[in-house]
Amino acid sequence: MTEFLQQIINGISLGSVYALISIGYTMVYGIIKLINFAHCDIFMVGAYTGYFAITTLRLGFIPALFFSMAVCALLGVVIERVAYKPLRNSAKETLLITTIGVELFLQNIIKTKALAGPNVLNFPEVIPTATFKIGGLQFSNIQLITLGISVIMCAALQFLISKTNTGRAMRATSYDRDAAALMGININRIISVTFAIGSALAATGGIVFGMLYPKLEPIMGVMPGLKAFVAAVLGGIGIVPGAMVGGLSIGLIETLSKVYISSGLSDAIAFIILIIILLVKPTGLFGKRNVKV
Known part of the structure; x- marks a missing residue:
């Protein structure tokens, strides 16, 4: 029982990050009905921006967090204005392909030597890690900070x-x-505000993810981003509380499946959940079916 509760704590911590990312997906879809797959790489840019704010600008955690949020909010607005706005009235397939193109662009520009380069970077320990024990349960201050930030932001x-x-x-x-x-x-203006807020939340997710799993690489946003998309669909894409619940649910499912099923199948299980949702209840847990007469 203690081990199970320990995994619940770990799952909630990871799910908090997914929730921050999935809110960006759900906000953009709610406004312009677009699945912005480049959002997962704004999460990555947020992590790298936080890294450079801490190591180069010598900022503390809170200033680095706000700096990263501001940079990514601006990046989100620029991407929308330059890449998406001219295609707003185009076919959905065209916009979807464009988001993938922006995703690849962000990954490859980060790989350049002028920015971060292709090598893996270690996220700095901006907050000293402290471990707390209650009974047989163990959790860190970083996990508490991650959950607290997620709840406050949402x-x-x-x-x-x-x-x-x-x-x-x-x-x-x-x-x-x-x-x-x-x-x-x-x-x-409303669309720009939506992209700015969603991108700022993704940056927050990037920094806390870097604190939890201190390894940065240009493709680090792909898998968390896809799982956050599953979380958005699970909760009901376009619904902010649904994104929060979906993110926590996917974090719990991933963590528990690694321990009790197979660590190699945990990613597959997340995408099986996506397929099941689309087949059984495509509107998600909190979504309502629109009936047109």
Whole structure:
């Protein structure tokens, strides 16, 4: 029983990172119905930006976190304006292929010697690791920080969407973009804000992931990004609380499957879950089927 509870703690910690990434997927899809596969590499850029902020600029954890969030928020807006906006009225397949192209571009530009290079980097220990024990359970301050940041960010985002004018404009744009424009909402601004917020959350996920698993490489965002996409679909893509629940669920499933099934099959299990969801309940746990008459 103690071992099981220990894996639950580890799974929640990992799932918190997935939740931060999956919210970006779900926000962008909710606004413009786009699966932004480049989002997983904004997560990677966030980790690298945090690394350089700590090692080169000598910033502490909080300043490095905000610096990385700002850089990635700007990057997300630039990507949307340069790569996605001109194709906004194109076929969905065209936009989807473009997101993959942006993903590959980000991976390869990070590999250049002018930036990080192709070699693996070790994320610095910006916060000294401390371990706590309660009974037979063991957890670290880094795990607590990861969970705390995830909860705070998700709660702040839910407040923004539910209680502010910007959030109301985002919900209106998500529901009917043309009607929102007729009501005076600046659609381009709302889309940019959405990309900025989603990218900032991905950067947060990148930094805490680097603290949990201190190995940085240009392709580090691919697998977490795909699992975060599964989490978004599981929770109901386009629904922020669903992304949080989906991220925690995938983190728990991955951790428990590694221990009790097979470490080699844990990734496959996540994608089997995606297939099952699409077959059984494609709207996800919190999604509602739209009925058109």
